[in-house]
Amino acid sequence: xxxxxxVDGLVIDHIPAGRGMELYHYLRLDRLQCEVAIIKNATxxxxxxxxxxxIGEVIELDQDILxxxxxxxxxSVIRNGEKVGxxxxxxxxxxxxxxxxxxxxxxxxxxQELRQVFKLTDRETATYRCIYCDTKAPKxxx
Amino acid sequence: xxxxxxDILQIxxxxxxxxxxxAGDIIEQPDVYAHKxxxxxxxxxxxxxxxxxxxxxxxxxxxxxGSVIGFSSATDSSVSKGExxxxxxxxxxxxxxxxxxxxxxxxxxxxxANNVDIPVINAGDGGHNHPTQTLTDLLTISREKGRLxxxxxxxxxxxxxxxxxHSLIAAMSRYxxxxxVLISPEELKIPEHVRTEILEKGHIDYEETxxxxxxxxxxxxxxxxxxxxxxxxxxxDYLRLKDTYILTPDKLxxxxxxxxxxxxxxxxxxxxxxxxxxxxxxxxxxxxxxKYIRMALMLKLLGVD
Numbered sequence: 001x002x003x004x005x006x007v008d009g010l011v012i013d014h015i016p017a018g019r020g021m022e023l024y025h026y027l028r029l030d031r032l033q034c035e036v037a038i039i040k041n042a043t044x045x046x047x048x049x050x051x052x053x054x055i056g057e058v059i060e061l062d063q064d065i066l067x068x069x070x071x072x073x074x075x076s077v078i079r080n081g082e083k084v085g086x087x088x089x090x091x092x093x094x095x096x097x098x099x100x101x102x103x104x105x106x107x108x109x110x111x112q113e114l115r116q117v118f119k120l121t122d123r124e125t126a127t128y129r130c131i132y133c134d135t136k137a138p139k140x141x142x
Numbered sequence: 143x144x145x146x147x148x149d150i151l152q153i154x155x156x157x158x159x160x161x162x163x164x165a166g167d168i169i170e171q172p173d174v175y176a177h178k179x180x181x182x183x184x185x186x187x188x189x190x191x192x193x194x195x196x197x198x199x200x201x202x203x204x205x206x207x208g209s210v211i212g213f214s215s216a217t218d219s220s221v222s223k224g225e226x227x228x229x230x231x232x233x234x235x236x237x238x239x240x241x242x243x244x245x246x247x248x249x250x251x252x253x254x255a256n257n258v259d260i261p262v263i264n265a266g267d268g269g270h271n272h273p274t275q276t277l278t279d280l281l282t283i284s285r286e287k288g289r290l291x292x293x294x295x296x297x298x299x300x301x302x303x304x305x306x307x308h309s310l311i312a313a314m315s316r317y318x319x320x321x322x323v324l325i326s327p328e329e330l331k332i333p334e335h336v337r338t339e340i341l342e343k344g345h346i347d348y349e350e351t352x353x354x355x356x357x358x359x360x361x362x363x364x365x366x367x368x369x370x371x372x373x374x375x376x377x378x379d380y381l382r383l384k385d386t387y388i389l390t391p392d393k394l395x396x397x398x399x400x401x402x403x404x405x406x407x408x409x410x411x412x413x414x415x416x417x418x419x420x421x422x423x424x425x426x427x428x429x430x431x432x433k434y435i436r437m438a439l440m441l442k443l444l445g446v447d
Contacts, residue, residue: 105268107249111226114253122339132249133270136335 020051064092164438179208185238186212261443278432299367
């Protein structure tokens with residue numbers, strides 16, 4: 001498969017296979033007017049399979065969301081066809097309004113206007129818990 | 143100390159020891175504290191029924207010279223009109239100096255605390271946290287045993303939904319040489335997060351068993367709990383498990399002579415009433431200690447010496 005090279009834009013690489021569309025929605029890339037390509041199940045030496053997103057414009061990306069999906073993700077910045085930078089998002093301390101608490105006893109289950117916030121409680125195991133009820137977030141597959 | 147008390151883990155061991163010492167001083171010389179909160183108002187915002195906790199907070203404030211406003215069920219408040227916890231807290235802040243909140247949903251007092259400048263005390267949020275019960279338990283153990291370290295603590299009954307047990311384990315894990323014996327049926331075992339994140343991570347000595355009789359001879363403290371009907375979605379499960387452990391005089395024949403029996407109350411039938419006369423039964427003294435530790439806590443949060 002051939003995807004055109006980017007002149008100015010971003011390449012989000014090493015996305016866990018199958019999670020490219022999820023990341024596309026979390027980052028709200030549907031709002032962009034520029035070209036966006038999602039490559040699923042690309043061959044990867046490190047991961048076996050991976051997803052890649054190419055964006056035809058240099059935009060601000062939410063590093064917390066990227067780090068939450070996987071700290072193995074990299075973001076390359078392309079200008080005039082040359083790679084001019086590479087970012088390595090880290091596991092964020094907090095993640096807001098990305099995932100929802102599934103505990104039916106949580107206050108967020110009845111007060112819809114509350115922000116859905118999860119905090120990192122164990123960096124080693126990448127465990128996140130709801131700040132209201134301490135319910136563990138579903139485990140992210142890196 | 144933080145502005146609020148939402149979770150017992152917010153406060154350090156030193157701060158807990160300080161509160162226990164203050165409560166001890168209040169017990170010894172109550173007259174000294176009788177007017178410490180003159181002119182102060184406590185708002186008790188209780189969205190679900192509670193006898194002990196609400197009356198304990200209210201009598202604590204009255205004995206400090208302050209007064210009390212509030213409601214004792216959601217139907218008595220604007221929440222029945224759909225008001226959010228944040229808006230209720232902001233409104234009450236205009237009238238009161240400190241809030242004690244009980245709510246059936248987990249995290250509600252945290253939401254209140256984040257929306258007001260006055261101190262908020264979590265008086266129980268569903269099956270989640272109940273830090274003043276833990277402080278009560280710690281004061282009781284400290285007063286009855288003379289220490290909080292070098293103890294074997296048995297927790298018996300509903301260890302899955304029993305929030306008081308989770309908080310007690312978290313708080314007592316900070317003291318040296320405390321061993322926990324966790325006595326429950328398979329279905330009501332301690333949750334995985336308490337086992338892994340508190341006991342195993344803290345290298346705390348513990349064992350799990352389903353036999354109260356076998357565990358009894360080694361215990362310094364026995365913390366009994368009720369199987370709580372309101373925590374079950376399924377009535378059949380509740381009925382099947384509610385009578386698993388009943389403490390009777392027979393079972394106490396295996397116990398140490400100086401065992402302390404605690405229970406957060408209310409009890410249903412898990413402690414036989416015959417035990418009430420046994421000098422090892424501490425659960426009604428525990429209620430009284432609850433008032434004193436809440437007095438100490440409110441003094442601290444209000445910045446009154």
